[in-house]
Amino acid sequence: MLDNLTQRLAKVVKTMRGEARLTEANTAEMLREVRLALLEADVALPAVREFIAKVKEKALGEEVIGSLSPGQALVGVVQKELGALMGADLGPDASQLSFAQQPPAVILMAGLQGVGKTTTTGKLAKYLKEEKKKKVLTVSADVYRPAAIAQLESVTKQVGADFFPSTASDKPVDIAKNAIDWAKKHYHDVVIIDTAGRLAIDEAMMQEIAAVHAAVNPIETLFVVDAMVGQDAINTAKAFNEALPLTGVILTKLDGDSRGGAALSVRHVTGKPIKFAGVSEKLDGLEAFDPARMANRVLGMGDILALVEEARKGVDMKAAADMANKIKSGGKFDMNDFRAQLAQMKKMGGMAGLLDKLPAQFQQAANGANMDQAEKQVRRMCGIIDSMTPAERAKPELIKANRKRRIAAGAGVQVQEVNRMLTQYEQMNTMMKKLKGGGLMKMMRGMKGMMPGMR
Structure with a gap:
């Protein structure tokens, strides 16, 4: 997601942090690098000009010049203005969907054909059902495609x-x-209307969607735009914004574009907040958009809050508590527990999904690693454990040469892979042993200050 921009800006941020003194020369050089990075990422020129002007104004202000570490203060300015460019200046509630009306709340989906509008309608229904506990009805008003x-x-x-x-x-x-x-008769909370798209903007299409809008008076009119179309997204956004009273934007395919300038331009052009971003093809691949946190990710600072949220969604808290109690009371960490840990990792979006949310230095450290290969390895390890008997999973020490050969054949792998997996299990088992007798509580206490909401 926004890979090229993140890499360029992460380098600029690193250089800025190291500056003990800001001069007109090094500030101008930094702004030039940021400007080039944004333009290369396909950000619209008016948005780039406004962003650079605001950063320059604040970079020469007392807050930065008078700071004990002006380089770091300047990073803070860039971070804040990047968040504002994506909508943070609209306030914390701007990216939230509004349900302040008598049910059902009507959401109208608008956009060109091929941007992923229909799939996004399904993703939004899932999000509202699971995250907001709403009873959702979808309907297609696309009678052409x-x-x-x-x-x-x-x-x-x-x-x-x-x-x-x-x-x-x-x-x-x-x-x-x-x-x-x-929906009224069947007590639905939300109706999502998927409208027809066209391959290009045309008058008939705009009149039709305007007529649907006038007939249903939706509380949310969301413009769905493909993050991969670059500058074309800006022209489309302008046309829809003039034809409809948009309330927000959904960016699709943000995972497939290394430039992603649309993410930084559409909000600037429409003046409307980005409410969601499609981050994978899966039906759970829709994230509520947070401009400040996205600014962190673009600047290579990571999004630890998103990582925590991913963990909350993916981790079975009861299973985790049960395992903690088992280890604390002297129970043995067996192969079933190890298999459960691997399954939790897959639920959290896999290694590539987790890495995307970590700060740049961690991503660079893992740069040489093949994430696809690592995820295949996790799947293979699960297959090896599934080839074991219940007795072997409960007592891995039973697994000697003959058993290893049988397990390898059952999983379709070499015996060396079984040995490697058993070594990794032993390493995890050793770590778990250290958590006995209050070690787990010590570890949790050490994490308290790092986690939001923990005191």
Whole structure:
């Protein structure tokens, strides 16, 4: 996500931090590097100019000049202004969806064809159902694209939300009204309307979506835009913003673009907050957008809060507590526990997903590592454990030469891989032994100041 920009800005940040004294020359050089990095990332020129002007103004202000470490103070200015460019200046609640109306709350999805609007509708339904505990109904008002209605029905079923059927012979305005009537009768909290896209902006399309908007008066009108289309995203954003009273933006395919300038430009052009970002093709790959935290990630500072949230979602807290109690009371860490730890890692988005949220120095340290290979290795280890008998999983010390050969054959790997996995298990077992007798509490106390909300 925004790889090239992050690498360029991380270098600038490192240089700035090391500056004991700011001069007009080194400040100008830093601003030039930041400007080039933003332009290379396809950020719109007006947004770049405004950003650089604001940073320059504050860089020459008393807050930075008078600081004991002006280099670090300047990093703070860049971080703050980058967050503002993405919408942090709109306030902490701007990126939240509004439900301040009599149910159902209507959400209208707008955008060009091919930006991932239908899949994003399904992802949003999943997010609202699981994170906000809402009863969600989706409906397709796209009567032009073949199989659009069937596609939305399929993704809606996959995420466990409700779907309102429509046909290609229905009128979009009638579809939307009928879906809302149905939602009222069946006590739905939210109706998400997926509208038709076109391959390019045209007058008929804009009139149709404006008519649907006028008929249903949605509380949220979200513009869905592909982060990979660069400068074209800006023109599309302008057209939709003029035709509809947009309330927010959803960026899709942010994981597939190393430039991602649209993420920094669309908010500037529309004046509307980015509310969500699509970060993977999976149906749970939609993240609520936080400008300040995204600024940290772009500057190579990582997003530890997102890492903690990923852990909260992926980790079975009861299982973790049970294991902690088992170890504390002298129980043995066996192969079943090791298998559970590997499964938790996969639930948290795999190694590549975790690495993306770590600060740049950790990412650079792992730069030579093949993350895909590492994830394959985790899957292989799970396969090896699955090839063991219940007795072997409970007592790994039983696993000698003959058993190793049988396990390797069952998992489709070489005996050396079984040996490697047993070595890794032993290392984990040794660490767990150190946590007995209050060692776990000591470790937790040491982490307290580092974790948000822990005191």
